[in-house]
Amino acid sequence: MTYSIVVRCPRTGEIGVGVQSHFFAVGAIVSWAEPGIGAVATQAMAEVSHGPGVLERLRAGDAADAALAGALAADPHGAARQVGVVDASGRTAAHTGSSCIADAGHAIGEGFAAQANMMAAPGVPQAMADAFAATDGPLWTRIADALDAAEAAGGDIRGRQSAAILVASGDPAERPGHGILVDVRVDDHEDPLREVRRLAELSVAYARIDEAEQLLAQDHPEQAVAIYDELLSAHPTNTEFAFWAAVALAGAGRPQEARRLADPVLGSGDGDRWRALLARLPPAGLTSQDVVDELLR
Incomplete structure (x- = not known):
């Protein structure tokens, strides 16, 4: 069985899809989303083209129901398909x-x-619906909660293998490839729901690193420090976060705190690589030579 949910957040406008199945790499088949357009899940005897095909119809102005009807009308094997659609206005x-x-x-x-098929017991779709309606917070967490509820309601009669969470902005992307907020897949795992939640959380954290690096490049180290403080609180053993937090702290005039984070990284087994990277930052405009010298003291 495959169970999935396509959703739109009324508060942020974000759109997304979550899926789990006892099938290899389910996210590569089922999950489709485009910023400012909509999200699609295509499953059962899945026709993969219904993902981009329905999105194309949504982009042309069709509402969710018309886009789905149009795709199915051109499919001679529609009786074997299961598809869920949400458009950028929240119509499903x-x-x-x-x-x-x-x-x-x-x-x-x-x-x-x-939507779900090959359920171990009836009620999986409603369990996802109830969980989504009852939760709040970031859209990816609500999707993950809905998938957990599906599993608790019986899930796939065959068990678990792969999962995916895909979230896109509610606004159309200004440039191709932009506007995807979370895109994580677990292709083969004994506990795919736990793993996909972990990866989604990490994905959001790494997106915050990008934001902090931009602040460093714009000479706003204090604002970057605030982001790194938040990240290190949630991920205290992450070497990447510690390195960049040290750079930000040194740039903000807090050398003792910076070295406290930097010393374990620079003194680790991969320390030579991190020191080499540190030396490359001033030419890239990400910090000053004074900061590098301070961290290498």
Whole structure:
């Protein structure tokens, strides 16, 4: 079985899809999203082209139901398909073909469509719907909570293997390839839901590093320090976070705190690599030579 949920957050406008299956690399097949356009889950005897195809129809102005109907009308094997769609306005649609392996079904509501096939027990789509409606916070966490609820309701009759979470901005991307906020996949794992949640959390943290690096380049070390403090509080053993936090702290005139973080990194087994990287930062405009000298003292 595959169970999935496509969603839109009414507060942020973000759109996303989450999926789990006892099948290898399910995220490469099922999950589709485009910033400011919508999200699609295509599963069961999946026709992968329904992902980009439905998004193309949404981009052309179709609402979720019309986009899905148009795609299915051109599919001679629609009875074997299961598809969920949410558009950028939060309108939803879902289809469970009559040939999908039982138990199969879907549940739709404002801003979400949840679908499942080969369920161990009925009720998985509604469990996802209820969990999504009952939770708050970042969209990726609400998706993860919905997937956990699906598993608790019985999940896949075959077990678990792979999972994915994909979240896109609610605004159209200004440039191709931009606007994807979370894109993590677990292709083969004994506990894919736990692992995909861990990766999603780490993905969000690394996005914050990009923000902090931009602040460093703009000569705002104190603001960068605030971000690194937050990251290190959540990920105290992450070497990457510690290195960049040390650079930011030194640039903000806090050398003792900077060296406290930098010394274990620079003195580690990979210390030569980190010291070499540190020396490359001033030419790139990410810090000053004084900061490098301070950290290498």
